[in-house]
Amino acid sequence: MRTKFIEEEIKYIGSQLAPHWIYKNFNIQGDAIVAFRGECEVKLTEMVDIEDVINNEPIYSKYMLSFISEQFNIDLVEGVFRQRLLVCIIKECLEKRGIFVVRNGDDLMIDGRKLSVSIATKSITSTLIHTGLNIESEGAPLEVSGLRSELGINDTKEFAIEVMNMYAEELDDIELASTKVRGV
Amino acid sequence: MRTKFIEEEIKYIGSQLAPHWIYKNFNIQGDAIVAFRGECEVKLTEMVDIEDVINNEPIYSKYMLSFISEQFNIDLVEGVFRQRLLVCIIKECLEKRGIFVVRNGDDLMIDGRKLSVSIATKSITSTLIHTGLNIESEGAPLEVSGLRSELGINDTKEFAIEVMNMYAEELDDIELASTKVRGV
Amino acid sequence: MRTKFIEEEIKYIGSQLAPHWIYKNFNIQGDAIVAFRGECEVKLTEMVDIEDVINNEPIYSKYMLSFISEQFNIDLVEGVFRQRLLVCIIKECLEKRGIFVVRNGDDLMIDGRKLSVSIATKSITSTLIHTGLNIESEGAPLEVSGLRSELGINDTKEFAIEVMNMYAEELDDIELASTKVRGV
Amino acid sequence: MRTKFIEEEIKYIGSQLAPHWIYKNFNIQGDAIVAFRGECEVKLTEMVDIEDVINNEPIYSKYMLSFISEQFNIDLVEGVFRQRLLVCIIKECLEKRGIFVVRNGDDLMIDGRKLSVSIATKSITSTLIHTGLNIESEGAPLEVSGLRSELGINDTKEFAIEVMNMYAEELDDIELASTKVRGV
Amino acid sequence: MRTKFIEEEIKYIGSQLAPHWIYKNFNIQGDAIVAFRGECEVKLTEMVDIEDVINNEPIYSKYMLSFISEQFNIDLVEGVFRQRLLVCIIKECLEKRGIFVVRNGDDLMIDGRKLSVSIATKSITSTLIHTGLNIESEGAPLEVSGLRSELGINDTKEFAIEVMNMYAEELDDIELASTKVRGV
Amino acid sequence: MRTKFIEEEIKYIGSQLAPHWIYKNFNIQGDAIVAFRGECEVKLTEMVDIEDVINNEPIYSKYMLSFISEQFNIDLVEGVFRQRLLVCIIKECLEKRGIFVVRNGDDLMIDGRKLSVSIATKSITSTLIHTGLNIESEGAPLEVSGLRSELGINDTKEFAIEVMNMYAEELDDIELASTKVRGV
Numbered sequence A, B, C, D, E, F: 001m002r003t004k005f006i007e008e009e010i011k012y013i014g015s016q017l018a019p020h021w022i023y024k025n026f027n028i029q030g031d032a033i034v035a036f037r038g039e040c041e042v043k044l045t046e047m048v049d050i051e052d053v054i055n056n057e058p059i060y061s062k063y064m065l066s067f068i069s070e071q072f073n074i075d076l077v078e079g080v081f082r083q084r085l086l087v088c089i090i091k092e093c094l095e096k097r098g099i100f101v102v103r104n105g106d107d108l109m110i111d112g113r114k115l116s117v118s119i120a121t122k123s124i125t126s127t128l129i130h131t132g133l134n135i136e137s138e139g140a141p142l143e144v145s146g147l148r149s150e151l152g153i154n155d156t157k158e159f160a161i162e163v164m165n166m167y168a169e170e171l172d173d174i175e176l177a178s179t180k181v182r183g184v
Helices: A021-026 A050-054 A076-096 A156-177 B021-026 B050-054 B076-096 B156-177 C021-026 C050-054 C076-096 C156-177 D021-026 D050-054 D076-096 D156-177 E021-026 E050-054 E076-096 E156-177 F021-026 F050-054 F076-096 F156-177
Strands: A002-005 A032-042 A059-072 A102-104 A107-110 A116-122 A126-134 B002-005 B032-042 B059-072 B102-104 B107-110 B116-122 B126-134 C002-005 C032-042 C059-072 C102-104 C107-110 C116-122 C126-134 D002-005 D032-042 D059-072 D102-104 D107-110 D116-122 D126-134 E002-005 E032-042 E059-072 E102-104 E107-110 E116-122 E126-134 F002-005 F032-042 F059-072 F102-104 F107-110 F116-122 F126-134
Touching (some): A002 A156, A021 A032, A021 A059, A021 E050, A032 A156, A050 C021, A059 A156, A076 A102, A076 A126, A076 A156, A076 B076, A076 B102, A107 A116, A156 B076, B021 B032, B021 B059, B032 B156, B050 F021, B059 B076, B059 B156, B076 B102, B076 B107, B076 B116, B076 B126, B107 B116, C021 C059, C050 E021, C059 C076, C076 C102, C076 C107, C076 C116, C076 C126, C076 C156, C076 D076, C076 D156, C107 C116, C156 D076, D002 D156, D021 D032, D021 F050, D059 D076, D059 D156, D076 D107, D076 D116, D076 D126, E002 E156, E021 E059, E032 E156, E059 E076, E059 E156, E076 E126, E076 F076, E076 F156, E107 E116, F002 F156, F021 F032, F021 F059, F059 F076, F076 F102, F076 F107, F076 F116, F076 F126, F107 F116
Parallel strands (some): A002 A032
Antiparallel strands (some): A032 A059, A102 A107, A116 A126, B059 B126, B102 B107, B116 B126, C059 C126, C102 C107, C116 C126, D032 D059, D102 D107, E032 E059, E059 E126, E102 E107, E116 E126, F032 F059, F102 F107
16 A cells, blocks of 8 residues: 655545545555645535435534545445544554544544544445544534644644554555464 | 353363354354453464464463454455454553553554454354453463553453443444445 | 335335435435335336336336335345345235235236336445335236235235335344354 | 256265265256255254254254255355245245245245255355255154145156256346346 | 457447446347447547546557457456456467467557557446457557558458457356365 | 565475465465476375366376465455466466467467466465476376477576566556556
8 A cells, every 4th residue: 555645735625535536646556545734625515424414514624634545446344444443543643642532433532522534435446535633623613623733743744644654554464464364 | 243241261272263163152143252261372283373383472371351253254354354443442441441552453562561462364154353361461471461460450351341342333333334425 | 124114105216226315315324125105107217227228118107115225235146136035025925915926036927917126236335126016007008917906905004014024034034044054 | 057856866964065066976067956855864963054053953854855056156145045045936836836835034834844944055165055845744853844745746856857947047037137237 | 258249330439338338239138248340539538547548648549359348246356357368368369370469468569569458447237348459550649550450360350259259268167167176 | 476486396296285385384475476396296185176086187297397376365266367367477478488389278288288287276265376387298197298398498497487477467467457447
């Protein structure tokens, strides 16, 4: 799995959670995870999470660290497991910096305030994951938590690279773990 | 997924990581996770982890809390993801008690000492997972950490039940998460 | 699998055979089967059965009992088996009322007249099944049979609930049957 | 799928439910269903149905019509659907002769007496199905029903060939049904 | 797998690489391969190969022998293997006529000039393959090779039929090869 | 996929076509292909090809170049495609040296004499492939062809390395090819 931190700011509007968005925009082919920063505004018409649509909960964050991952030739249930692992790894990268948050499914919470949003979906050929962490906590529809505003993480780029490297390494490790056991 | 804490002590010798061991012994059919306590001694001839066999590393623990899970009709790579999630959830149940450990793949570590062992493998019809947590830390071949001896967890039964409930709930939640998204 | 009989009449026009139609309209998430009554008119442009399109055979029924089922994370061939089982169960629920019909693939026939229409297809994340039973037999393009007009079934709601319950139970049973056998 | 009625009597003892038993004994390669007649005695040590082992229910029939099918490259859940379809088709072939039995999962019953036994299991490369119909009803551990002794079917060979042909045809038809629909 | 040589010329513009194109146009249902001749012009907007889109490489051939195959219920990776096998078989059919070309992935080359174009992609229910061989070499954007203009093959119809027959036979043979081996 | 030429001679007796044989003997984990030279004698009791067992055709070669490949988490049909590709690549590596042989399924032939033997099978966690090329042609049960004795290839080690490198590269390329196409 290839990784890339994208320096330029990108406003995440949901349309980026599309097959080959990474390939077409950054010329990275195959399984990949990228991260970027920017405003996040996903309108109901762009949302893939039908639960949020039913509940009329569009997503907004003034400034967010977004991860997009596309992983090919895997089904959606395994894709959700891969999403959960990403969320666990983000939590663990926070722990390395002395910050302890609570994971609840695909949410990271601090004192009941959401630090993150996340979704996993399918295209015909791939699974796609978006996980976003608020950098600033103001301006959101609900009271949220923010990497910089509340947790004091200013080097969001270094943080993102750490997350992506750990994630890529663990996916390799999981693949390898499936090749070392005697069937029973 | 059904869960059960088994009151009687069971010496884990590796042979329990077998298809339908749960069904045959506790009459629990289908996807399940059970937990029990007892000595753990897996000889090289019983190990499914070929890496450990090659490295000549049998497993021993004087007193261990073992989880065995059998999950049907899933392939091994997804099975390893399900194993990793179990390890993450054990870590999070420790955090609820104010104990912070480090996860490294399928290992939980405290100051470089292993708290756990874990493996996932395949039978013809299922994936099988064993995860064991040392309760006592003495007597192991390497210096290890223990739930009771080092972390002060005396109610290992309650702890195990908590882990199993959270695990069963999150697996349901993951299955459900795959049913709520628009394909892209 | 969740089941629901929908009291309000719905005209089935084919557009209901869409991913998450059940979830969006009745807030039932995950594998589900619902039933409703109403006119049925599927134009060629809405049909998923290309054979019918090629043969120029639109579907019409003045008053139909329709079942829609969405089942996630299964491939289409298994989806067709699940459709056939639904048709077998409908046949068996008729037999409980002393009515004997002939199954021919996914058709139910009485003296060469079709009682039913049925199709199974795929979305990116699920398999979708529609099976419809004529309640009234008049007005159809071909001579057909009807639950009420010919077979004297007036309690189509009770009949539908029976079918859905038996179907949901057998799917559970099949899943379970795959977990009780020694591999050979 | 190839079909064959085997003239010679074979005592079914469970060991025939093994990968390539059909290929090795009758030189029929690939997906196949065969039928034969003979005594049936499956001891607990040979049973693949762990439920029966737990309940201590060996199988015995003085004279049985057995179907064995091996179908390659399909998983066990789909294999159980293929087993259920075989049972439905047997029921329908009985109906053609004016005999009406009740299906309960993979059992066929007459007035609460079992006419049949059936199981589906997995090998590394295939799914294997055994379905047996009592020809004679005496001598069984429970009160059972029999094709000849109770239902008056004397031409069990012709009956078996009819079942196998209908089964082979419907499997082809199901495969084909998955190729004629527009995805949604 | 059914095969058909289409006598009428068809201009290949990319839109033919669509689910059920073969079924709708030639009434051939299920796995199939067809061949036809005609101009080939695939504009960037019609291309499924994103690599070519990124590199701004539309496809043009004045006169091409095109093969289109649709194969249902297989994933894309296996679909690419099936595409590679088709390319190998085309190469081998050339060898039967004493013509030796070099295969490089899914390309056939003569002295560094491309004889062929090829792509494999997925629909919701099938894998689709297009492989085209230049008949005439003039008029292409790059210097290419041609079946007739350079290799002297005038009976492109017979050649195409030979390729399709060998391909259909080998796919059957591969399926069968998976049914004759003992698991290990 | 990792590759390794094994310098020491190994007598191939069939038992090497076993899960993790490569890992246990050469400490190469994961997908791999290795090659070695030595006598080849596979008795009927060791054969995985049931067709050969039925036909009573044990395998013998006085001196053979053997390739063993283990590839994890793929089903057997795809495994047979991967075997066929290996055979095609061996053929193409011969062509680079000016030697033209005929492929017939998984056999390579020269004037009706077999140069090769090959089989693909499944373990619980992997697909395993053996392909052997006679180096010497004498001593075989049938008249065969040999790399050195007939084709003049003396550098069988270099030849083997070339084959393994091309095979590993094309497998990577195929994986990548599945990630670059728009679904249709």
